[in-house]
Amino acid sequence: MDDGSNAECHIKGNFRIRGIRSTNPVAVGDFVEVQSLPDGTNWITEIEDRRNYIIRRATNLSKESHILAANIDQVALIVTINHPVTSTTFIDRFLATCEAYRVRALLIFNKIDLLTDNERTQLAELRSLYESLGYETLELSAISCQPSDILPALAGKTTLLSGNSGVGKSTLLNALFGREMTRTGSISDAHNKGTHTTTFSEMYFLPDGAIIDTPGIKGFGAVSMEKEEVGHYFREIFNTSHNCRFGNCTHTGEPGCAVQEAVIKGAIAISRYDSYLSLLGDCTENKYR
Numbered sequence: 001m002d003d004g005s006n007a008e009c010h011i012k013g014n015f016r017i018r019g020i021r022s023t024n025p026v027a028v029g030d031f032v033e034v035q036s037l038p039d040g041t042n043w044i045t046e047i048e049d050r051r052n053y054i055i056r057r058a059t060n061l062s063k064e065s066h067i068l069a070a071n072i073d074q075v076a077l078i079v080t081i082n083h084p085v086t087s088t089t090f091i092d093r094f095l096a097t098c099e100a101y102r103v104r105a106l107l108i109f110n111k112i113d114l115l116t117d118n119e120r121t122q123l124a125e126l127r128s129l130y131e132s133l134g135y136e137t138l139e140l141s142a143i144s145c146q147p148s149d150i151l152p153a154l155a156g157k158t159t160l161l162s163g164n165s166g167v168g169k170s171t172l173l174n175a176l177f178g179r180e181m182t183r184t185g186s187i188s189d190a191h192n193k194g195t196h197t198t199t200f201s202e203m204y205f206l207p208d209g210a211i212i213d214t215p216g217i218k219g220f221g222a223v224s225m226e227k228e229e230v231g232h233y234f235r236e237i238f239n240t241s242h243n244c245r246f247g248n249c250t251h252t253g254e255p256g257c258a259v260q261e262a263v264i265k266g267a268i269a270i271s272r273y274d275s276y277l278s279l280l281g282d283c284t285e286n287k288y289r
């Protein structure tokens with residue numbers, strides 16, 4: 001509520017937002033108007049226009065979408081080199097989705113206390129790759145870090161925490177507040193994966209800003225992209241594509257393709273190009289469903 005207190009609110013069954021077919025009419029981050037009735041119940045009467053929102057389709061085939069969060073300033077993707085392994089394809093798909101939503105992305109590499117020498121090298125390479133593309137990156141150990149290690153990156157913003165199950169989103173949140181705000185779970189020994197401890201999204205207010213913990217999500221923002229669009233969401237591919245011979249080049253074997261040339265020369269990382277191809281493949285598949 002306006003005074004900073006929490007209130008349990010109901011919503012009418014037929015409440016729907018124009019233009020969006022969503023499984024949840026109200027999402028974390030929404031500003032709403034609430035009417036309090038004499039019987040003590042509170043009813044949401046109005047949802048204010050959203051500055052932006054991040055959606056996830058309920059399933060790949062479904063036209064209904066789930067609004068993950070609304071009115072956010074940046075998304076922090078928590079990445080672990082190991083325990084669990086986060087693939088570069090996952091990171092790049094995530095970043096492409098943020099580009100599509102025009103939402104700022106921040107990469108937080110967590111669990112650096114667990115890294116072997118090889119994994120440390122990998123971390124340094126990945127940070128330098130993403131920094132070179134203009135993404136802000138951080139590295140830390142959420143189990144032992146201080147709020148001051150993270151707060152500057154969150155100041156003045158509403159940040160959505162995202163990342164695979166078990167990467168430490170809830171642990172990071174607890175570190176920020178210096179006490180247990182939310183439950184954390186262990187990594188399964190058998191699968192080196194998280195166990196989906198957080199089951200719904202929740203917003204927490206910081207002295208300057210807010211942070212939203214979300215359940216570990218596999219299919220974050222499976223936005224439907226047109227094949228021609230995919231290249232726009234990879235910054236270096238987009239920039240290089242201006243030098244391709246054909247304006248509609250998909251960078252998959254056309255003659256005079258500047259992107260493929262840059263990949264061969266090492267100016268564009270192979271991991272990024274692979275991720276591009278993987279997203280492109282999805283578009284082609286969806287078309288023929």
Ligand SMILES: Nc1nc2c(ncn2[C@@H]2O[C@H](COP(=O)(O)OP(=O)(O)OP(=O)(O)O)[C@@H](O)[C@H]2O)c(=O)[nH]1
Pocket residue numbers: 110111112113114140141142143144163164165166167168169170171172183184185186187194195196197198199214215216217
């Ligand atoms: N060694 C180490 N373990 C960590 C670190 N951060 C988190 N963990 C552990 O990783 C496990 C998973 O952490 P959570 O915070 O529950 O992960 P989550 O991302 O919230 O997972 P979901 O809620 O399932 O999406 C817990 O056992 C944490 O203690 C870290 O920096 N170092």
Ligand SMILES: [Mg+2]
Pocket residue numbers: 169170171183184197198214215216
């Ligand atoms: Mg969690």
Ligand SMILES: [Zn+2]
Pocket residue numbers: 241244245249250251252254256257258259260
């Ligand atoms: Zn090309």
